[in-house]
Amino acid sequence: MPGFLIALIILIVILVVIVIPNICIVQQGRAFVIEFLGAYRTTWQMGLHFKIPFVERIARKVSLKEQVADFPPQPVITKDNVTMQIDTVVFFQITDPKLYTYGNEQPMSAIENLSATTLRNIIGDLELDQCLTSRDIINSKMRIILDEATDPWGIKVNRVELKNILPPKEIQNAMEKQMKAERERREAILRAEGEKRAAILEAEGEKESAILRADAKKQQQILEAEGRAAAILEVQRATAEGLKLLNEAAPTDAVLRLRSLEAFTAAADGKATKIIIPSEIQGLAALAEGVIETVKTDKAAE
Numbered sequence: 001m002p003g004f005l006i007a008l009i010i011l012i013v014i015l016v017v018i019v020i021p022n023i024c025i026v027q028q029g030r031a032f033v034i035e036f037l038g039a040y041r042t043t044w045q046m047g048l049h050f051k052i053p054f055v056e057r058i059a060r061k062v063s064l065k066e067q068v069a070d071f072p073p074q075p076v077i078t079k080d081n082v083t084m085q086i087d088t089v090v091f092f093q094i095t096d097p098k099l100y101t102y103g104n105e106q107p108m109s110a111i112e113n114l115s116a117t118t119l120r121n122i123i124g125d126l127e128l129d130q131c132l133t134s135r136d137i138i139n140s141k142m143r144i145i146l147d148e149a150t151d152p153w154g155i156k157v158n159r160v161e162l163k164n165i166l167p168p169k170e171i172q173n174a175m176e177k178q179m180k181a182e183r184e185r186r187e188a189i190l191r192a193e194g195e196k197r198a199a200i201l202e203a204e205g206e207k208e209s210a211i212l213r214a215d216a217k218k219q220q221q222i223l224e225a226e227g228r229a230a231a232i233l234e235v236q237r238a239t240a241e242g243l244k245l246l247n248e249a250a251p252t253d254a255v256l257r258l259r260s261l262e263a264f265t266a267a268a269d270g271k272a273t274k275i276i277i278p279s280e281i282q283g284l285a286a287l288a289e290g291v292i293e294t295v296k297t298d299k300a301a302e
Helices: 002-022 097-102 107-123 128-133 135-153 169-249 253-268 279-301
Strands: 023-026 030-036 039-044 047-050 056-063 066-070 074-077 083-094 155-166
Touching: 002 023, 023 030, 030 097, 039 097, 056 097, 066 107, 074 107, 083 107, 083 135, 097 135, 107 135, 107 155, 128 135, 135 155
Parallel strands: none
Antiparallel strands: 023 047, 030 039, 030 056, 066 083, 074 083, 083 155
């Protein structure tokens, strides 16, 4: 019995010391590079694995997720001899853990130096203005070059971005002045266009107002003329109607002479200084005066 307990204890110790530490669980998004007696044996993917004690070891634990490397600013010189500081950000992913483990001793340092030299070569062919306005082109060229260079290392470069472009202080001041002048120019242009538009609108308003006033005056004159014409027409119609009635009544000569006398009386009441009396009216007036005298004599006799 004591011997059995001792054997059990020894077995437990062996399990704790040897077996359990050699049981490995690989998480999702990771890979383990395994060596057998110092040589590459296999690559463990996600899951439960057992490592042979003493003869196998985990050479490297590799993350298969996309990673970001932010490199410090690098001095570069443009084609027009302007020195700038540019820092880059590289997005990469390990696609082959074996090549990543055995392809390069320090892959991250290699990527950093490679990105710096590639950036200098690209910027050296561009002028300052092109560098500031052609970031997409620079990013695309760097990604292609870095991806080809890192492919033997089991690395896939997905994207490269220029994080900051810092020209010298003098260039920055000159650019700020240029931008300020450009903004002032645009402001002046917009102000002038606004004033021009306002003047055009004001002139069009005055033109339309003058046209409306002229149309209103024209309509007024037309209505007044139509009113006068209608009044004259009514007078003419009344006169014609009166003559028609007079013709239908067949007046005697005495009545016509009396109406002529009435018309002469009305004319005499006006402001005319000279009046020409027809001979017929003169005779009629003498006749009327004689009749009036006869009437007065008869009344006196009575």
